[in-house]
Amino acid sequence: MKIVIAPDSFKESLSAMQVAEAIEQGFRELFPQAEYLKLPMADGGEGTVESMVAATSGEIVAVEVTGPLGLPVQAFFGWMGDGETAVIEMAAASGLHLVPPQQRNPLITSSFGTGELILAALQHGARKIIIGIGGSATNDGGAGMMQALGAKLLDAHGHELSGGGGALAELACADLTHLDSRLADTDILVACDVNNPLCGEKGASAVFGPQKGATPEMVAQLDAALRHYGEKIEQATGKRVLELAGAGAAGGMGAALSGLLNARLQPGIDIVTDALKLADAVQGADMVITGEGRIDSQTIHGKTPIGVARVAKRFDIPVIAIAGGMSTDYSVVHQHGIDAVFSVLNRIQTLPEAMDGAYENVKVTARNVAAVWKTGRG
Numbered sequence: 001m002k003i004v005i006a007p008d009s010f011k012e013s014l015s016a017m018q019v020a021e022a023i024e025q026g027f028r029e030l031f032p033q034a035e036y037l038k039l040p041m042a043d044g045g046e047g048t049v050e051s052m053v054a055a056t057s058g059e060i061v062a063v064e065v066t067g068p069l070g071l072p073v074q075a076f077f078g079w080m081g082d083g084e085t086a087v088i089e090m091a092a093a094s095g096l097h098l099v100p101p102q103q104r105n106p107l108i109t110s111s112f113g114t115g116e117l118i119l120a121a122l123q124h125g126a127r128k129i130i131i132g133i134g135g136s137a138t139n140d141g142g143a144g145m146m147q148a149l150g151a152k153l154l155d156a157h158g159h160e161l162s163g164g165g166g167a168l169a170e171l172a173c174a175d176l177t178h179l180d181s182r183l184a185d186t187d188i189l190v191a192c193d194v195n196n197p198l199c200g201e202k203g204a205s206a207v208f209g210p211q212k213g214a215t216p217e218m219v220a221q222l223d224a225a226l227r228h229y230g231e232k233i234e235q236a237t238g239k240r241v242l243e244l245a246g247a248g249a250a251g252g253m254g255a256a257l258s259g260l261l262n263a264r265l266q267p268g269i270d271i272v273t274d275a276l277k278l279a280d281a282v283q284g285a286d287m288v289i290t291g292e293g294r295i296d297s298q299t300i301h302g303k304t305p306i307g308v309a310r311v312a313k314r315f316d317i318p319v320i321a322i323a324g325g326m327s328t329d330y331s332v333v334h335q336h337g338i339d340a341v342f343s344v345l346n347r348i349q350t351l352p353e354a355m356d357g358a359y360e361n362v363k364v365t366a367r368n369v370a371a372v373w374k375t376g377r378g
């Protein structure tokens with residue numbers, strides 16, 4: 001029997017590899033002789049660099065950059081085994097985890113540090129950059145990143161915009177003449193963790209602004225500012241970003257990468273499943289187990305479990321998802337290839353208790369999935 005285990009991380013508690021190990025341990029209690037193939041996955045957000053570097057025997061390069069609040073943070077990029085591709089996770093420089101909950105304010109947080117990571121990758125000799133966007137603390141449309149790369153974003157008085165999503169409302173002119181010239185010869189592929197548009201009720205501010213600290217009033221302000229910014233990008237470049245799927249990923253960073261840097265946006269999970277050759281790995285498997293910290297109606301928008309299920313279903317393989325938690329609207333995932341979902345929470349627990357016990361909870365849940373599977377096989 002062959003089991004492929006391809007989960008995402010459980011954010012803030014277990015890495016994707018730890019989740020995969022816990023699942024394997026639980027399954028092994030019932031099926032000690034089975035073949036287990038562990039493929040830690042990611043969807044363009046946190047964990048993407050780790051997965052891609054591991055898949056190609058590359059290395060991690062440490063870089064100090066400017067964090068979302070303007071303070072220095074220790075970040076990194078991945079240098080892939082092909083010797084010409086850098087993998088960047090914007091969350092390493094501009095991630096939500098870098099801002100304490102009481103200081104989260106997307107009106108002022110900036111993606112400048114992500115631009116500094118791109119500069120560091122260019123300096124390292126990158127000819128191709130894969131940038132995973134998601135898990136961000138920012139809603140600045142990637143304006144900070146553009147400023148780090150040399151763009152001049154000016155208000156009506158010719159003054160450089162200050163950082164943050166609020167300032168985008170003042171943008172009068174985007175001058176790209178001083179952009180780092182190496183960008184013109186660099187292929188940029190963007191792994192989006194979601195395919196949301198820039199603005200509107202499914203846009204960056206409305207859907208992801210609240211988790212970054214936006215109040216309902218701030219969401220409205222940020223949404224209007226991003227719309228203005230998107231219009232300016234369209235006027236300046238002739239590229240359409242307002243209706244583009246994925247432009248709203250990472251607080252609108254997708255819009256800047258596509259509209260201003262000519263990058264190609266792709267669902268992050270597709271880039272990772274391609275790089276890790278998931279389709280080859282699942283062939284001949286009896287079951288694929290995936291998972292994520294939370295499974296809900298958002299999961300179908302490009303998250304890891306759905307990307308994994310899509311590949312497995314090409315070969316008609318059963319797909320089980322193990323989730324840190326699930327919401328009442330989760331069942332839509334069944335229409336996208338996930339046959340059954342199991343929550344690891346087996347009793348009422350506080351959040352810290354659930355996080356502390358996550359490894360054991362995943363293992364116990366996997367053991368029970370294996371037991372049901374064994375009963376079904378007779």
Ligand SMILES: O=C(O)[C@H](O)CO
Pocket residue numbers: 045133134135136137193194208248249250251
């Ligand atoms: O960073 C964010 O805004 C979310 O992860 C969606 O991309």
